[in-house]
Amino acid sequence: MVKDFFKELSRVLSKHDIETAPPERNALPILINGRSACHVEPSGYMCIFPGDIRSPEASELYHKVAPFSMEVREYLTAIERAPLLEAEALDEDFRLLAEFNGTVLAGRETEYGYMFVTWQRDYKGTGVEDGEYYLDGYAAAKADFAIRSGLVEKQRLFSDAQLLDIYQGINDTFDAGYDLTPTDQKNLIGIQSQIEGLLPDIREQIASLQRVNMEAAQEQSM
Structure with missing residues (x-):
């Protein structure tokens, strides 16, 4: 799990032009111009090692990385622990992350990143339909699930x-x-x-x- 977490977090951060280095001392280094500014622990929490540079830019990077780290940790843990989604006619295996009021939130790893989907159960309750797909869009998928399931009124959420x-x-x-x-x-x-x-x-x-x-x-x- 730790190896997968660091690999996935590095991939996500690279999409936002944030540089990382190979893990050291059981933590992932976050870099500024090739120098370590802070680290991410296997728990997803941020930490600062004695040799990390200290500057306003490093502090800003610390707070910028933290939400990405916690989100990646959350969905990797959820997918690892979730059961397979049981639904007829699905071509791929998805993990069932949540289900409420006939609405399903599921996810799986793909070669392009993590795919999250919200579906409605069909009238028989054995299949799913009307899928909304979110590649690397965990937060958006959760928000869509909350709205489609009726857990949250759409007017209470901002785009x-x-x-x-x-x-x-x-x-x-x-x-x-x-x-x-x-x-x-x-x-x-x-x-x-x-x-x-x-x-x-x-x-x-x-x-x-x-x-x-x-x-x-x-x-x-x-």
Whole structure:
């Protein structure tokens, strides 16, 4: 399990341009410019070794990696412990992660990553239908399962785009210099921290959007 966890976490982090090194001392090194900034333990928790570099960039990377680490650990553990999904006419083996109110959440490893699916049980209850597929989309699959099963009302969930708008709106509020009370500031910072936990790369997304908007403005001015 530990070897699989480090391998999968390295794969996921590489998709977000985060560099890792082969495991050492039973932990996965997370790198900045080839140097170790922090480590991930087999439990999924972050740790700092005595030789890890300390800097604002290293601290930011530490907090950026943590949500990915915990999510990977969660779904690998869930898939390892889950029984096979029993359903007629399925061409591939899926693990049953959750089932409620006729809705199924299942997952399996593929050569391209981990696939998660939500299905509805058919009228006989022996098969599944109306699948929604999420490659490397564990969080999205869980949210879809919660909505389709009726565990959570759709109106209570925000999309990634909506969370991005909320985060940027808070930034704009701070930049505008409004006279906020300490309580207001604390609450807004807390909301941003929650969003960062859901979207670890949100700062990169905002920076990318700002570059696109700046380039568009420059083209219009020519």
